[in-house]
Amino acid sequence: MTPKSHLMDILRKHSVAQKVAKTPLDDQGLADNTRFPFLSLVGQTEMKLALLLSLVNRHVGGVLLIGPRGTGKTTAVRGLVELMPMVTRSRCTYGCTEQAVENLGMDAICTNCAEKYAGGEKLTATEPMRLIELPLNSRLEDVVGGINERVAIEQQKVQLQRGILSYADQNVLYIDEVNLLDDGIINAILDAAAQGMFTVRRGPMTATYQSRLFLVGSMNPEEGKLRPQIQDRFGLRVVVKGLTDPAERLEAYRRAAAYRQNRHHYSAVWQTETAQAAAEIQAARARLRHVTFAPGVEETGLRWVQALHIESHRAEIAMLEAARAHAALDEREVVTLDDLRTVAPMALRHRESPFITEYISNETETDRAIQTVINGKP
């Protein structure tokens, strides 16, 4: 398959572009917020692809990056910032939008926004998607929101305070070391991400927030397991290994060294490519709703899921949505079997469960025995 889009082209020939500055530059020792350009990461094609597909289609269901330290997981996630598309976001805590008024009338927005709307003020703003990193020591209240403790103490008043999750709406929420996070917190995040909204109740107070987020988790399996039930809830799973090709490793080292020497110069070298890729991602998002499957592609996907004895329906949802995103990113409106083959390993790995397969087989036998008894002669 010859990729049409510029971005797919860069992804495929990851190690060819000799973009590293040849002339050594002085190490300026500046601390700033430049990020290592995503496109200049050597190799790790599957990791990069999984992240890009999720930027295009939130319904892919998030990405879990599994691998040892120092393989570029965090660098890749942070590098996504420069590629992030523009999104239209509500300016109100309750997520009120003009579209809600158009679809459902004035009752669909809060009184504050109703006043603004009547006065001709905008309820939404168009701005770039953001990267939100979840601090490892977050408490459940920090994540979902809770009672504002300062207001409670100073004013003896109960006021709800927004949590990190509500700020993550239409953004990327990155959880490094997701396997070390408390189960209650990770479940709350996964539920909110799956439903696109969540409700906080504290005493008589209740608030519902939108949470249409793209979740990225990363973990080092040496530092603790992630329960299979939680792994299953991430749409795509990528096992990130160190580079095996010595030439690629050397190139990765050279790029890292050039970046350390002068971040601004290094980023500037990649700026044109980055801007073009960002535009392609934005265009792919717009194209996505027109993307459909070639005849038989969906059926083939489902046959693979069954052949692998995967019970979870999340397998086909993630695989088919990722395949749509892949076609959209490659500037096509029809998903082919090649799209499906490219994304299937990320969607299907770590899903088969010998325990569940055996459990269901035992259940089926029990059911057969019951049917024999209840359908026999009275």
Ligand SMILES: [Zn+2]
């Ligand atoms: Zn409002």
